[in-house]
Amino acid sequence: MVGGSPQAATPPLLAAENARLPAPDALPRELTGTEIAALLRAANDDGRLIMTALLSGLSAEEIVALDWDQIDLDAGTIRISGESPRILPLSDPLRQLIIRRRAVQPQAAGAVLRSPSGGPWPLDDIRSLVMYAAYDGGLEGADEVTPRTLRHTYLVYLLRQGIRFADIGRIAGRLPQEELAAYMRFAPFQPRQPLEQIELVLPALRHVTG
Secondary structure (H helix, E strand, O other), X not given: XXXXXXXXXXXXXXXXXXXXXXXXXXXXXXXXXXXXXXXHHHOOHHHHHHHHHHOOOOOHHHHHXXXXXXXXXXXXXEEEOOOOOEEEEOOOOHHHHHHHHHHHOOOOOOEOOOOOXXXXXXXXXXXXXXXXXXXXXXXXXXXXXXXXXXXXXXXXXXXXXXXXXXXXXXXXXXXXXXXXXXXXXXXXXXXXXXXXXXXXXXXXXXXXXX
C-alpha cells in the first residue's frame, strides 16, 4: 500500500489535540498539609494573608489588585474583577486575616496590600515572599514553591472532592483550556458534587489565625 500502513499515521485532529495538552510534569507540585502549615508558621503577616488568599481561590494578580471596596465583610464576599470576574465567598480564616488587616488600615480605602513605600505590591515580591517562607519553613525543594504551587494545591483539593468542572471558575476563576484538561486526571471517577457540598477551606488553613 502506497504511503505505508494506515495504522502508522496518527489522525491529524488527534495529533493536534495531544500536542495542546501539557505534559503531566508541567503542573507544579502539590503541597501537603504539613508543608502548608510550615509555610504559614514561617510567614510574616503579609505572607500569611497572601498565601491564605492563594489557597482560597485568588490568583497572585488578583491579590495585588485587591481593593478594599471589593470586600464586603458583612456579606462575607469578595468581588473579584479583571479577567475572571466573580463573587468569592469570604470564609475563615481569610476573613479573619482581612479583619486584622483592616484594623491597621482603618480608613479601608485603596489597596489591601501595600508595599513598604505605600504603593502596590509587585508580583515579583509576592513570589519572593512565598519562596522565603518555604525556605524558612524548612520545606524540601523550597525553590520550587511559588504562588502557582499554592494555587495548584487548592485546585487539586477541590477536584479530589468531586467539584464540577463548570464550578471551578466560580471559585478559582477561569482556567485556560489546556490547563483544565491537564487537571482532569485529578478528578475522581464518581458523580460530580454540587458546589454547596464542596468544602472550600483547606484543613491546614483552619488554625491560621490561632
